[in-house]
Amino acid sequence: MNDTRSTLRSYILAIAVWIATFVVAMKIGAVTDASVDVLVELRLPRTLAASAIGAGLAVSGAALQALFANPLCEPYTLGISSGSALGAVLGASLGLNWMFSGLVGTAFLGALLFAGILYLISLREEVGSLTLLLTGVMMGFLGTSLVSIWLALSDANGIQAAILWLFGDLTRVRLDGAVFTFFGVAALCVFIWMRWRDLDALLMGEEDAISMGVEISSVRRRLILLISLMIGLCVSAGGMIGFIGLVIPHFVRKTVGSLHQRLIPLCAVWGAVALVVSDTLARSAVRPYELPVGVVTALVGAPAFLWIMIKRRGIR
Amino acid sequence: MSSRHRVPPLLLSFVLLVGIFETKTVSARELRDALGTSVRLSDQPSRIVTLAPSLGELVADLLEDDLTKIVGVSEYTDYPPALASVTSIGSYTNFSIEKVISLHPDLVFATTDGNSEAQIDRLRALGVPVVVIKGENFSDFQASIVTLGLALGLEKRGLEMVEQFKRGIENFSVRARLRKPKRVLMQLGDDPMITVGNKSFLNQAITTVGAQNIFGDLDARYPKPSIETVVQRDPDVIVVVELGKDVKVFQRMVEKWQHLPSLKAVKTKQVRLLKADALIRPSLRMLEGLSLLERAIYE
Numbered sequence: 001m002n003d004t005r006s007t008l009r010s011y012i013l014a015i016a017v018w019i020a021t022f023v024v025a026m027k028i029g030a031v032t033d034a035s036v037d038v039l040v041e042l043r044l045p046r047t048l049a050a051s052a053i054g055a056g057l058a059v060s061g062a063a064l065q066a067l068f069a070n071p072l073c074e075p076y077t078l079g080i081s082s083g084s085a086l087g088a089v090l091g092a093s094l095g096l097n098w099m100f101s102g103l104v105g106t107a108f109l110g111a112l113l114f115a116g117i118l119y120l121i122s123l124r125e126e127v128g129s130l131t132l133l134l135t136g137v138m139m140g141f142l143g144t145s146l147v148s149i150w151l152a153l154s155d156a157n158g159i160q161a162a163i164l165w166l167f168g169d170l171t172r173v174r175l176d177g178a179v180f181t182f183f184g185v186a187a188l189c190v191f192i193w194m195r196w197r198d199l200d201a202l203l204m205g206e207e208d209a210i211s212m213g214v215e216i217s218s219v220r221r222r223l224i225l226l227i228s229l230m231i232g233l234c235v236s237a238g239g240m241i242g243f244i245g246l247v248i249p250h251f252v253r254k255t256v257g258s259l260h261q262r263l264i265p266l267c268a269v270w271g272a273v274a275l276v277v278s279d280t281l282a283r284s285a286v287r288p289y290e291l292p293v294g295v296v297t298a299l300v301g302a303p304a305f306l307w308i309m310i311k312r313r314g315i316r
Numbered sequence: 317m318s319s320r321h322r323v324p325p326l327l328l329s330f331v332l333l334v335g336i337f338e339t340k341t342v343s344a345r346e347l348r349d350a351l352g353t354s355v356r357l358s359d360q361p362s363r364i365v366t367l368a369p370s371l372g373e374l375v376a377d378l379l380e381d382d383l384t385k386i387v388g389v390s391e392y393t394d395y396p397p398a399l400a401s402v403t404s405i406g407s408y409t410n411f412s413i414e415k416v417i418s419l420h421p422d423l424v425f426a427t428t429d430g431n432s433e434a435q436i437d438r439l440r441a442l443g444v445p446v447v448v449i450k451g452e453n454f455s456d457f458q459a460s461i462v463t464l465g466l467a468l469g470l471e472k473r474g475l476e477m478v479e480q481f482k483r484g485i486e487n488f489s490v491r492a493r494l495r496k497p498k499r500v501l502m503q504l505g506d507d508p509m510i511t512v513g514n515k516s517f518l519n520q521a522i523t524t525v526g527a528q529n530i531f532g533d534l535d536a537r538y539p540k541p542s543i544e545t546v547v548q549r550d551p552d553v554i555v556v557v558e559l560g561k562d563v564k565v566f567q568r569m570v571e572k573w574q575h576l577p578s579l580k581a582v583k584t585k586q587v588r589l590l591k592a593d594a595l596i597r598p599s600l601r602m603l604e605g606l607s608l609l610e611r612a613i614y615e
Contacts, residue, residue, distance in 0.1 A: 030544040035578040038547050042576075171542070172507055288534070288541035 007262055010255070014269035021273050022047055025280045030287055046170045048178040049237055050279040050293070051272035053170075054244055056185040056234040058271025060227045061245025062252075062263055063192050066199040067223055068122065071253075072133055072309060074245030075231045079140030081242070083114025084235035085165050086143040089150050108232030114139055115228040119220065168241035168294025170279055181237045188230045189268050195223060196260035203258060241294045243301020244271055244278075250308055347467055350428065350450040350459065357445055360469055361385070361423035365416055368408040369393040370451065371425045373599040374461065377477060378470050388419045395593075395601070413438055423467060427451050427460075429598075451598045452537075453517050454485065454524075460598070477600060484603035485524060488610065492526025498613055500527045501551040501581070504559075506569045508540040518557075521595060521602075525610040527553070543576075550580050553613050554587040559596065588612045 025047045031038055061074040068078075075081045087110020118139065122132055147166065173181075192199075198219045201209035209216055234241070248271045249263065256262045275293070278300075282293040345357045365388035366372040372393035376383055383398050390408040394400045403419065406412045408430045416424065416439060424444055426436050429451035439446050447467045449460035458478045465474015500522055504510040512518040513534035522529045530549040531541060554573055558566040566589055573579065573587045581587050590612045595605025 030542065030548040034547075037576050037578050038544065042544055042547070283542060283544070288531070288545035289539070290542045 007256070010262075010266060011269075014266055014273070018051070018269050018273045018276070021276045021280075022051065025050075025276050028280055028284055030284075040175065045173045045175045045178040046279055046283075047276055048175075048182050049170050049173040050275040052178065052182040052185040053234045053238045053241060054248075054271040054273070054275025054278075055189060055268040056181075056230045056271070057241060057244040058248035058252075058267040058274070059189050059192055059264055060230045060234075062249035062260070062267045063199060063223060063227050064245070065249055066203045066260065067220060067227075068132055069203060069205060070130075070133060071250060072246065072305065073136070074243070074249075075227075075234075076240065076242035076245065077133065077140070077305075078115075078118060078136030079138070079143055080111050080114050080118070080136075080228065080231050081235050081240040082140045082143030082147070084108070084111035084232050085240050086110045086146050087113070087232075088165060088236060089147050105236070107236030108229065110143075111232035111235060112225075112228045114143065115224050115231070119224050123217075163292075165239040166294075167292035168239040168297070169292045170238050170282075171290065173237055177237060181233060184233050185230065188226055188233070189264065192223070192226050192230070193260070193264040195219070195226075196264060198223070199260040199264075200258075203260075239292070239294065241275070241297055243297050243305065244274055246308070247301050247304045248274055250304070347447065347463070349446075349448045349463060350456070351448045353440075353448065355445050355447050355467075357447075357467060358422050361467070363387045363419065363421045363423070364468075365405060365419055365421040365424045366390065366393065367405070367411055367416075367424065367426045367431050368429070369395070370429075370597045370599055371427060371449075371464075372399050372402075373597055373601065374464055375425060375468070377600055378461075378465055378468055378473050380473070387421065388416060395597070411435065413442070416444065417442060423447065425449065425464065425467070451517070452515065453520050457517070457598045457602075458482070481600060481603065484600075484606075488524050488526070488606055491610075492524065495526040495614065497526055497528045498552040499530050499549070500613055501530050501546055501549075501554045503554060503556045503569060504538060506565070506572070509543060509546070510538050510540050513537055513539045517598065518596070521606055521609055522613075525606060525613060527613050547576060547579060552580055552584070552586060554579075554581045555590050555609070555612050556588065557592040557595075558589050559592055 026039060026043050029038070029043060034043070057075055064073040064075070064078060065071050067073075084107045088107040090110070091106025118132070118136055121135055144166065151163075198214055201212050201214045202216075202219070249267050252263055252266045252270055256266060275297070278296040279293045282291040282296045285291060285296075345359060346354050347357055348354050362385050364375060364386050366375055366386065367390050369390060369392050372386065372389045373395050375386060376396050376399060379385060383396070386399065386402055388405045389399050389402045390411060391404050391406060393402070393404075403415075405415045405419070408427075409432070411431075413435060421444060424439060424446045426446050426448045427450070428448060431448075436446050436448060447463065449463055450456040451460060458481060461474050461477050461481070462471075465471050465477070468474075502512045502518060502522060504512065511531050512522070512529060513536035514529075514532050515535060515537040519529050519532055522532070530546070530551045531539060534541065556566050556569045570587050570589055573582050576582060590608060592605060592608075594601040595609055597605075
């Protein structure tokens with residue numbers, strides 16, 4: 001009873017903070033007395049997309065960490081984001097414009113492909129979590145360098161656009177795209193959340209999971225599919241934004257524990273808060289210029305990654 | 317013919333080098349270029365390579381009818397039209413050194429505004445006389461014409477062209493003084509939006525026609541400020557600069573501003589497309605480009 005109440009309280013707190021940061025983000029900008037069109041055309045799409053993408057990345061991170069039983073997994077470190085960016089960039093250069101108001105269809109396929117490769121490798125028994133993590137990092141490099149080929153071949157405008165893909169950027173998001181991303185991510189979050197029992201079981205390790213009656217391979221397959229869709233959606237809207245998926249689950253786990261029934265929703269809301277704050281920083285730190293939001297999340301996230309790794313004193 | 321492939325490239329370039337040096341030592345003139353390097357030149361250069369479209373255009377202007385002396389140009393050199401059929405040495409940002417050498421030039425023109433210094437140094441190390449000019453503002457531009465004229469042995473023609481350019485600019489200044497300066501956003505690209513800062517000659521183009529660049533305070537050539545700062549600075553006119561053949565991209569840029577109806581330029585219907593091929597080439601055609609810009613801002 002007490003437990004439910006504290007859970008409820010943590011939900012309310014998180015949502016209140018999200019609403020507050022949302023409002024502040026809508027108020028902050030170069031124009032002090034912003035008119036309706038500035039709010040609706042420039043600030044609302046970004047803030048909405050930042051909320052959605054932050055939530056999506058944090059939930060994907062939490063789920064991946066359970067799936068691979070390794071707290072250092074996240075879309076960015078596992079290279080899935082860069083697969084998605086590669087898909088987007090290849091799609092653009094091959095003229096496959098499966099676009100929906102700023103979202104890119106081929107980014108989904110890229111995410112799916114890279115996640116699939118990673119999954120196949122993870123099926124091999126001798127592969128430990130550190131190997132898997134490094135595999136992901138290498139796949140990330142591979143994806144990024146393939147993107148660079150396209151970069152070398154395109155004109156100056158194309159290069160600018162590709163650089164924004166690689167660093168993550170929310171300036172391109174239009175309102176309809178942001179709304180679509182928001183509801184898409186919300187739906188996928190619910191689908192992932194509905195598997196909280198499976199996620200809990202996976203976190204305990206495969207043998208325990210099997211003894212609890214979890215059908216490991218089908219659970220993994222479904223989760224990989226859901227997570228890939230989520231990452232594909234997030235990257236196609238905002239490019240490669242790193243470390244939200246790592247840092248948020250880590251801190252949420254510290255406050256409410258590792259059970260996914262609570263972890264997933266709280267990750268979603270705090271992820272949204274983190275990216276809205278990052279984006280507000282990104283667009284107000286160096287006026288009249290803007291930083292790509294991925295730079296801000298990496299500046300905070302990379303040291304956090306190291307700190308988590310050192311605190312765990314060695315991963316196997 | 318087939319045995320030619322077996323000549324070691326090193327030997328081949330050595331032979332070429334000797335050839336170049338020989339023509340050089342016949343009669344030597346010295347010239348100090350925009351980078352302060354002194355370049356030895358032959359009296360009557362007759363095999364000229366230009367490493368940027370603007371240079372092709374300027375050299376053609378100086379040579380008047382004698383375009384056969386231009387034996388190599390960079391890609392996209394299309395004005396005057398006769399230059400479009402001259403051998404290409406590749407794009408100005410990354411031209412082929414071997415291609416330049418194979419043309420046996422006795423004079424190569426390069427610009428700091430686009431050509432890589434490393435590549436210029438390579439050419440010089442191979443014994444090719446390279447004259448470098450600067451193209452960042454109008455006074456650089458005038459100095460370049462003088463330098464180019466000197467290098468070609470056409471000093472008088474060079475000075476004439478400078479006079480012509482000065483007179484043209486003076487005409488704009490006279491009109492500019494009579495005007496209330498309009499505040500202008502010049503847009504070069506989208507996603508991210510690219511505009512013009514005070515390091516670009518385009519900033520000078522804006523002030524020459526009597527207008528004021530809203531991002532003239534930014535110390536860069538082509539900065540990328542946020543859209544919201546455009547709203548904050550609220551220009552009177554937005555000029556979208558149209559380059560190349562794909563017009564649709566630029567029309568879309570114009571349309572996109574309509575989503576921000578609170579902008580003064582949108583309210584007063586002053587978001588305009590400017591065909592800028594003439595404006596962005598630092599040659600005498602720039603005068604033509606300036607009057608197009610003047611019309612786009614003040615029509």
